Amino acid sequence: MEKYADIPMSFADACLVRMAEMFDDSHVLTLDSDFMTYRKHRTSKIWTIMPAG
Numbered sequence: 001m002e003k004y005a006d007i008p009m010s011f012a013d014a015c016l017v018r019m020a021e022m023f024d025d026s027h028v029l030t031l032d033s034d035f036m037t038y039r040k041h042r043t044s045k046i047w048t049i050m051p052a053g
Helices: 011-022
Strands: none
8 A cells, every 4th residue: 555655546456456465367347547556466467347437
């Protein structure tokens, strides 16, 4: 959470990032565009599914 101090990260977001780190082939279903910025293991993109609005 310190790495993204300038981006508001909730505890729930931090949990999803951690779970994405634990399960390599996972995808996160979200409406939160901050997941375009978050990275797992500091460098790897978190694969997201974002419904078009």
